[in-house]
Amino acid sequence: MEQVIKKAYSVFDALKTALQKKLTFAIYRLPGEEDVSLVVQKDHHLQQVDNLTGIPAKGGFLIAPFDKDNGQKTYLIRPDFVVRNSLDKDTFNSIEALSPSGLNGMEHIPPAETSHDEYINLLNDTIGAIQGGEYDKVVLSHVKIHPGEYFPELKKIFHILCATYPNAFVYLFRIQGHCWVGATPEPLLCSRDNELYTVSLAGTRPYSAENADIANWNKKERMEQEYVTRYVEDVLKRHNIQQYRKSGPYTKRAGRLLHLRTDFTIPMEEVGKKIPSLIESLHPTSAVCGMPMKKSLQFIKSKEKHHREYYAGYLGPVGIDKELRLFVNLRCMKVLEGQLALYVGGGITADSVAEDEWEETEIKADTLLSILHQIQ
Numbered sequence: 580m581e582q583v584i585k586k587a588y589s590v591f592d593a594l595k596t597a598l599q600k601k602l603t604f605a606i607y608r609l610p611g612e613e614d615v616s617l618v619v620q621k622d623h624h625l626q627q628v629d630n631l632t633g634i635p636a637k638g639g640f641l642i643a644p645f646d647k648d649n650g651q652k653t654y655l656i657r658p659d660f661v662v663r664n665s666l667d668k669d670t671f672n673s674i675e676a677l678s679p680s681g682l683n684g685m686e687h688i689p690p691a692e693t694s695h696d697e698y699i700n701l702l703n704d705t706i707g708a709i710q711g712g713e714y715d716k717v718v719l720s721h722v723k724i725h726p727g728e729y730f731p732e733l734k735k736i737f738h739i740l741c742a743t744y745p746n747a748f749v750y751l752f753r754i755q756g757h758c759w760v761g762a763t764p765e766p767l768l769c770s771r772d773n774e775l776y777t778v779s780l781a782g783t784r785p786y787s788a789e790n791a792d793i794a795n796w797n798k799k800e801r802m803e804q805e806y807v808t809r810y811v812e813d814v815l816k817r818h819n820i821q822q823y824r825k826s827g828p829y830t831k832r833a834g835r836l837l838h839l840r841t842d843f844t845i846p847m848e849e850v851g852k853k854i855p856s857l858i859e860s861l862h863p864t865s866a867v868c869g870m871p872m873k874k875s876l877q878f879i880k881s882k883e884k885h886h887r888e889y890y891a892g893y894l895g896p897v898g899i900d901k902e903l904r905l906f907v908n909l910r911c912m913k914v915l916e917g918q919l920a921l922y923v924g925g926g927i928t929a930d931s932v933a934e935d936e937w938e939e940t941e942i943k944a945d946t947l948l949s950i951l952h953q954i955q
């Protein structure tokens with residue numbers, strides 16, 4: 580006779596415990612899916628990942644910074660408990676019995692905020708450098724600080740993000756006393772059946788029926804996206820991956836925004852053991868860094884007021900259910916005591932107009948700010 584195990588608790592009950600006890604955990608909802616998964620580590624000792632080939636077979640939730648030479652490390656939250664949607668009483672009790680972390684986020688210094696005028700100056704300098712021929716594209720970003728005590732609201736925020744952005748990768752994680760939460764539209768490398776896919780995503784407009792028609796997008800936006808496509812194709816070529824399908828560019832909705840997107844689908848047998856190297860080479864794509872990549876990275880590090888930390892890095896479950904689901908960490912915020920730090924950016928090319936680029940980051944910030952306004 581089939582045994583029916585009664586699942587007495589929902590994944591959100593376990594999330595509440597994980598938040599209250601300041602456990603080391605990640606919760607996520609994949610794009611287009613209903614399931615919500617929670618990965619909880621028994622202790623607070625984070626596993627540092629220096630090389631992606633070293634990830635244990637049972638996997639975990641991977642979190643990589645934008646720039647691994649800037650202090651932040653790549654970590655794996657170990658899957659000591661993996662809960663999908665619901666859990667039984669014993670598992671719930673085991674999670675409740677875990678020891679809380681002593682860290683409360685007070686030890687984190689908030690990243691520096693950039694004002695409108697400072698950003699306009701930086702944008703104009705960058706446009707000048709690009710027009711001077713030093714770069715093809717540079718992706719700039721800034722931080723917006725939003726005051727308020729949001730730790731008690733994180734369960735609600737995650738819930739609303741899932742409902743509002745069904746096509747985003749929605750996540751919330753806690754490591755070392757602070758949390759990050761986001762709803763990103765950008766896959767970095769994901770498995771699906773016997774295939775892997777990645778995308779080139781760049782070019783942004785507010786959502787409207789008119790903008791949904793790619794014929795209405797201009798040369799600047801198409802070029803901005805084309806640089807990312809070239810970067811991805813170059814990485815595939817360097818990995819000797821020839822058999823792949825490319826489809827796009829097409830317009831893809833992300834909440835109140837639209838982006839240009841091209842999909843690359845690769846048969847798994849074409850990739851073999853190259854997955855770790857592919858991930859390490861794809862990141863950072865020209866969607867978040869620039870072209871040429873290394874020079875743009877130096878430019879970003881010398882000009883931006885803040886460290887990007889995990890913004891524009893990548894994250895997601897690896898090895899859980901034998902799947903790989905890594906996404907670029909965008910439309911995200913770092914949750915600190917008494918304040919939130921929202922990270923927003925956009926690609927700059929020779930034809931960029933500074934005020935328009937600022938406006939683009941304002942709309943991107945609204946992805947999360949509009950959710951915060953729903954929390955009273």
Ligand SMILES: C=C(O[C@@H]1C=C(C(=O)O)C=C[C@H]1O)C(=O)O
Nearest residue numbers: 780781782783866923924925926
């Ligand atoms: C950098 C961000 O987004 C990236 C930049 C885009 C652009 O420049 O048009 C579009 C999507 C993302 O690849 C961000 O959201 O902060």
